[in-house]
Amino acid sequence: MGEMIQLGNGDGGFGAYRSYPEDEIRGALIVIHEIWGLVDHIKEVADRFAAEGYLALAPDLLAAGGLDSAVVGRLGADLADPAKRAQAQPRLREATAPLHAPAAATRIKAALKESFDYLDSAPEGEGRTGVVGYCFGGTYSFALAAAEPRLQAAVPYYGSADLGPEELGRIACPVLAFYGEQDRRLMDGLPALRQRFAETGADFQAHVYPGTGHAFFNDTNPAVYNPAAAEDAWRRTLAFLHEHLE
Numbered sequence: 001m002g003e004m005i006q007l008g009n010g011d012g013g014f015g016a017y018r019s020y021p022e023d024e025i026r027g028a029l030i031v032i033h034e035i036w037g038l039v040d041h042i043k044e045v046a047d048r049f050a051a052e053g054y055l056a057l058a059p060d061l062l063a064a065g066g067l068d069s070a071v072v073g074r075l076g077a078d079l080a081d082p083a084k085r086a087q088a089q090p091r092l093r094e095a096t097a098p099l100h101a102p103a104a105a106t107r108i109k110a111a112l113k114e115s116f117d118y119l120d121s122a123p124e125g126e127g128r129t130g131v132v133g134y135c136f137g138g139t140y141s142f143a144l145a146a147a148e149p150r151l152q153a154a155v156p157y158y159g160s161a162d163l164g165p166e167e168l169g170r171i172a173c174p175v176l177a178f179y180g181e182q183d184r185r186l187m188d189g190l191p192a193l194r195q196r197f198a199e200t201g202a203d204f205q206a207h208v209y210p211g212t213g214h215a216f217f218n219d220t221n222p223a224v225y226n227p228a229a230a231e232d233a234w235r236r237t238l239a240f241l242h243e244h245l246e
Helices: 040-051 069-079 082-100 102-120 136-147 165-169 184-200 227-245
Strands: 002-007 014-019 027-032 054-059 129-134 153-157 175-180 204-209
Touching: 002 040, 002 102, 014 040, 014 102, 027 040, 027 102, 027 136, 027 227, 040 054, 040 129, 054 102, 082 102, 102 129, 102 136, 129 136, 129 227, 136 153, 136 165, 136 175, 153 227, 165 184, 175 184, 175 227, 184 204, 204 227
Parallel strands: 027 054, 027 129, 129 153, 153 175, 175 204
Antiparallel strands: 002 014, 014 054
16 A cells, blocks of 8 residues: 655655555645654554545655664664663664754754645645644644645644744644643643643644553554554544545
C-alpha cells in the first residue's frame, strides 16, 4: 500500500512514506512521527489512514533536521525494554540534542512546508489537506497550523503548542488535541492554552483521557499504550477529518 519517496532537493532533500487509498480518496493527510522518527509504527498509522480513504504522507523530519533517524529509532525501541532503558536514555538525549538548535527547527519547518505543498498541489489534496502528529509530531502539528493558512484541519496528539500570541492567532483551521491525564507537563499548561485559543476565537477542542499518560496511542510500547483511549481517539480523529476534509 505504501512506498518511500524523496522530497526536496540537494541538502534539503528528505524521505517520506506515502500511502495511497485503494478506493475513493477523501482528502490528504500529513502524518508526523514521534521523536523516534519515521519508524514502522508511523508507517502503519499512515497505512491505517490510507485504508480510511486519505492519501497519507509521513515525512522523515529527523533526517530533514540533520539527524540519523535510524539511530534514534533504534534507541527509541530500546526504551520499551526495561532492561535496556537506563542505557538508552542518555544516548537518546545525546542523539536528539541537535533538534534544540534553531537551524534544525528551520529545516524541519521547511520540510513540513514541502510536504504540505506536495499534497495540496495534488488533485487528491487540493483544498482538503490536514495534519495529524504524535508527541514531537503533535508539537509540529501546532506549528504547521500556525504557519500554513491553507491547512484545513490539525490533530495534535500530546503535543506542545510552543507558540507566541501572534503565531497562535494565525491558526485558522479547526484543531482537535488529545492528552493523557497523567501527562503532567502538558496537563499543567492546558487551562492556559484553552484560554489563549478562546481569546483568538479559533476552533480548539481538547480531549483528555483519564488514567492515561503520554504516548497512549503507541501500540508498540506496552508501558504506555492504552487500547481504550487509543481506539476512542482514533474514532474521534476520523470523525473530525470527515467533517473538515471531505
